[in-house]
Amino acid sequence: MPLTQSELSVAIDGELRTGRDAALSVWDHGFLYGDGCFEGLRLFDGRFFRFADHLARLQRSLRILGIAHEVDVQATYDVVCRVVAANELTDAHVRIIVTRGQGTPGIDPRVCPSPSVVVMAYPMPPLLGTDPVDLVVSSVRRKAPGSVDAQVKSLNYLDSVLAKQQANAAGAHDAVMLDDAHCVSEATGANLFVVRDGVLRTPTTRSALPGITRRTVLELAEAAGRRTDVVDLTVGDLYTADECFLTGSGAGIVPVGSVDGRRLPASRPVTEWVTGAYGAATRGSELTVPADGTHRF
Known part of the structure; x- marks a missing residue:
C-alpha cells in the first residue's frame, strides 16, 4: 500500500x-x-x-x-x-x-x-490524465516578460490558479493563457504545441516557461526529421489546428480534444508519434537510483 x-x-x-x-x-x-x-x-x-x-x-x-x-x-x-x-x-x-x-x-x-x-x-500519475482534454482560453494574462521573467519557475502560481478556476467554472480540464500581446503563452502548468500540415509549432518562451519536456519534444522531432517551428501563435491557430497537445514533467504528453468548445480532429497521428517517442526517451534515461547506497552522479 x-x-x-x-x-x-x-x-x-x-x-x-x-x-x-x-x-x-x-x-x-x-x-x-x-x-x-x-x-x-x-x-x-x-x-x-x-x-x-x-x-x-x-x-x-x-x-x-x-x-x-x-x-x-x-x-x-x-x-x-x-x-x-x-x-x-x-x-x-x-x-x-x-x-x-x-x-x-x-x-x-x-x-x-x-x-x-x-x-x-x-507517487503522481499524469496530472491531466491521458485522455483528450478540453481547454478554454482564459482572460488571465501571463505577466512575463513585463514582470517576473518566464525562465523562473517561481513559487507564485496565482495567475495559473485564477485561470484554472475559470476552466473549472467552464467545465473544462484546463485553460490556455495569453500574453500581453494576445499571443498564446501556455496552459496553467504545461507548455502547448499545435500541429498543422505536419509541422509542430510551439510558442516562444517570451512569456512561457522553457519546459524540459517541451525541449525534449523539439529535439525528438528534429532528430526524426520532422519540421518544428517556435513562433507566436494566436487563438485562431488553436481553433484551426490539425492537432494540439500539452507537455510537462507533471502532465507528460496530453492530447487536446477541444478549445473553447471547438472540436479538433479526432485523428492525432503526430501526437501519437510524440507520445511514443517521449515514452521511449524516458525509458532510456541513464541516471538511476542506486540500490547499494552509493550516490555518484
Whole structure:
C-alpha cells in the first residue's frame, strides 16, 4: 500500500523527516511572500529523466531571483536518492524547492540570511490524465516578460490558479493563457504545441516557461526529421489546428480534444508519434537510483 502524505519522507535542508514532522518556519519568505523557486522532475522505473537539465534551470531561476544558493549537482542527487529510497519509489514526481529562507516580516530579501531547501518525492500519475482534454482560453494574462521573467519557475502560481478556476467554472480540464500581446503563452502548468500540415509549432518562451519536456519534444522531432517551428501563435491557430497537445514533467504528453468548445480532429497521428517517442526517451534515461547506497552522479 502506498505511503500516505504524512508517512512520506521529506528532506529539509538535507535532514530527512516524515511528512507529519516536516515543517518550515512561518517566517520563511517562501511562505510569507512566495519568494522562491522550484523544479519538478520525473523518476521513471527507477531512472531520473534529464536530472541535470532540471538542476541547471533551477540554478538559473535562483540567479534571476538573487537567491544566494549554488546548486551542487552531486549533493542534490544524494539527497534526492535518499528521499526516493526512503519512500520506496520507482516511479515518482520529485520536487526540489528553494525559498529565500527565514527572515523578519517585510519583503526586503536582506533580512533572510540563508535559503531553505526542501526535497519531496511522491507517487503522481499524469496530472491531466491521458485522455483528450478540453481547454478554454482564459482572460488571465501571463505577466512575463513585463514582470517576473518566464525562465523562473517561481513559487507564485496565482495567475495559473485564477485561470484554472475559470476552466473549472467552464467545465473544462484546463485553460490556455495569453500574453500581453494576445499571443498564446501556455496552459496553467504545461507548455502547448499545435500541429498543422505536419509541422509542430510551439510558442516562444517570451512569456512561457522553457519546459524540459517541451525541449525534449523539439529535439525528438528534429532528430526524426520532422519540421518544428517556435513562433507566436494566436487563438485562431488553436481553433484551426490539425492537432494540439500539452507537455510537462507533471502532465507528460496530453492530447487536446477541444478549445473553447471547438472540436479538433479526432485523428492525432503526430501526437501519437510524440507520445511514443517521449515514452521511449524516458525509458532510456541513464541516471538511476542506486540500490547499494552509493550516490555518484
